[in-house]
Amino acid sequence: MLALPEQTRLFLCHDYKAPGRETFQHETSVAEQINGNVHVHKGISEDEFVKMRTERDATLGMPRxxxxxxxxxxxxxxMPPAxxxxxxxLKVPLNFF
Structure with missing residues (x-):
């Protein structure tokens, strides 16, 4: 993604509305991600990214x-068929997790 031109528009699949932001975000750009994404940004190595995500993900539960x-x-x-x-x-298993 970061190899694309900085003006490239990116449409998000989901957004968790980051703390401090008033609205959900459905669009961003490569430039915005290079400069503001805490996970993937210019200057982070693959090893640094994997270490950061592995440590962070170990503290998270299953998304609600x-x-x-x-x-x-x-x-x-x-939606699923009628x-x-x-x-x-939408079915939720009650005795699985």
């Missing part, structure tokens, strides 16, 4: 909405 999100994402944004009663459901 991962189960319903996967059900929609795996269908490229489409069941016999005509209703569409």
């Amino acid at each position: 909405l991962i189960i319903p999100s996967v059900q929609v994402n795996m269908r490229a944004g489409e 069941e016999e009663n005509g209703q569409v459901y």
Whole structure:
């Protein structure tokens, strides 16, 4: 991504609305990521990135909405098909996690 021209527009797949930001963000640019992304930016080596993410990820639990999100994402944004009663459901296993 950082090899693209800095004016390249990037459309986000998701946004967690970073602390201090009032709105969700759906678009950014390569330049904005080079200058402001705390994870991937100009000057960070692959080893530094892997170390930082490995240490950080070890402290995180499963994202709150991962189960319903996967059900929609795996269908490229489409909801699951309706069941016999005509209703569409996102299913959450209650005794798995």
